[in-house]
Amino acid sequence: MKKNPFLYIRGLRKAEHTVFAVNDGQKFYFDPQFGVKQAYSSGQQVKRSIIEALNLPFAAITFNWEIENFGKKDKESAKQKEPHSPCDPSFADQLLGGYMKAESGSYTVKRRSPLSISAMRPLHPLLGGIENPTEDLTFDRTSHPEHHKVNVYKIENSKRVLIEEEELNQWLIENKRNLPNRAFIQDQKRSSGLFVYDIAIDLRTLFCVSTNRLEPELFPEIETKLRNEGWIETKNIFGKCLLCPADRRKTIIEALSHAIINWRITSNQSRTFSLMETIALAMSDNAHKIAFAIRGELSDETERPTAVPRIDETSGAEIFLTPLVSSILPGFSGSSDALEKAEKYIIDYLNSYDYEKQEFIS
Structure with a gap:
């Protein structure tokens, strides 16, 4: 047969x-x-x-990015474009x-x-x-509180401003709060x-x-x-x-x-x-x-x-x-x-x- x-x-x-x-x-x-x-x-x-x-x-893949409004402050934005394969089956x-490469102004090569x-x-x-x-998960680093950093920001005029340590400590005492270096991740499947x-x-x-x-x-x-x-x-x-x-x-x-x-x-x-x-x-x-x-x-x-x-x-x-x-x-x-x-x-x-x-x- x-x-x-x-x-x-x-x-x-x-x-x-x-x-x-x-x-x-x-x-x-x-x-x-x-x-x-x-x-x-x-x-x-x-x-x-x-x-x-x-x-x-x-094979080495080329990852392409395009910066719009390059050199114009506050108007620049980086956009990722399609990555390019060498289309070389010796690898x-x-x-x-398989592979595919399609560029404007050139023909498409595809396997x-x-x-x-x-x-x-x-x-x-x-x-x-x-x-x-x-399941709820915890990303916990409270065992070494001095080793890890906790940044706290306040919003002023719609902008994030980092709160200095002295001001933050005063706020924690007055509001009877603690801000641990721990993050909760809920409903994990x-x-x-x-x-x-x-x-x-x-x-x-x-x-x-x-x-x-x-x-x-x-x-x-x-x-x-x-x-x-x-x-x-x-x-x-x-x-x-x-x-x-x-x-x-x-x-x-x-x-x-x-x-x-x-x-x-x-x-x-x-x-x-x-x-x-x-x-x-x-x-x-x-x-x-x-x-x-x-x-x-x-x-x-x-x-x-x-x-x-x-x-x-x-x-x-x-x-x-x-x-x-x-x-x-x-x-x-x-x-x-x-x-x-x-x-x-x-x-x-x-x-x-x-x-x-x-x-x-x-």
């Missing part, structure tokens, strides 16, 4: 009392069927975490993550990522979400439960960059650079392209396989640390099979709707179970080297494709 030139991966993780990403607290969406809030980490954040886990050099983050990555969301609406009740994410790897474009000039993926100078670095001219289903050299492909395949298995949310939006440990992984060239393999099912054993996780070993997908699976599913036992086996499976799968001939090696 002919293989599909894609690798689909579903991962099941457990999160405990944590925050993935923030937008007035933990990001969430509302599930209309069960009427519950669903915590999630965006696909962009998952992709960024995977790219960081590659542990390969990043792994550009090759795998779509060969990795399609979903949000990390609950396995089932009833198996993960926002904790209740919310946390997430717990079983969460899944899905990844699709397009082997046709994984290491191929189009040389089409109508919808360009490369600037002429970058194309020349790639050719000089040994990129091979070939052709895929989308047309003529340049193929990453074999030794570079080997390095990236090993790094990508490790990153897909071992990524962690490491951005400054993640707080209240959770291991977010992996319970199971399913892989196939058929997207339906990974959905069948790891799923949540409604249970009719109670009056209130409840759900249970399911690992279906008859789905036809390759399934890798860690020892943690027995903590959520009775009768299942995993292996301590499951993640190493999963990583090797990805490496072998990606190496089994002939990127020059655009077909699997028989």
Whole structure:
């Protein structure tokens, strides 16, 4: 049977009392069927975490600012403009993550990522979400009151004016007040439960960059650079392209396989640390099979709707179970080297494709 030139991966993780990403607290969406809030980490954040886990050099991004009314006091304002990528796929983050650069007076260069990555969301609406009740936090530095500074301002003629220490001390005594170096953060949301994410790897474009000039993926100078670095001219289903050299492909395949298995949310939006440990992984060239393999099912054993996780070993997908699976599913036992086996499976799968001939090696 002919293989599909894609690798689909579903991962099941457990999160405990944590925050993935923030937008007035933990990001969430509302599930209309069960009427519950669903915590999630965006696909962009998952992709960024995977790219960081590659542990390969990043391309340098240029961040642009524009100052209006420069030199005119009280009228100057700085506005951030669109950051510019070098659009250089010799860097792994550009090759795998994609890029786009659009400037006025120049043409647009764009590469779509060969990795399609979903949000990390609950396995089932009833198996993960926002904790209740919310939590109040304290940013407290009262243990060293002399070390930290407290600034107090008064409003005079619509302007903030710093109150001098002597005047402030007098005000505190007269008004019988204290102003501690402590801040309260109210109604903070946390997430717990079983969460899944899905990844699709397009082997046709994984290491191929189009040389089409109508919808360009490369600037002429970058194309020349790639050719000089040994990129091979070939052709895929989308047309003529340049193929990453074999030794570079080997390095990236090993790094990508490790990153897909071992990524962690490491951005400054993640707080209240959770291991977010992996319970199971399913892989196939058929997207339906990974959905069948790891799923949540409604249970009719109670009056209130409840759900249970399911690992279906008859789905036809390759399934890798860690020892943690027995903590959520009775009768299942995993292996301590499951993640190493999963990583090797990805490496072998990606190496089994002939990127020059655009077909699997028989």
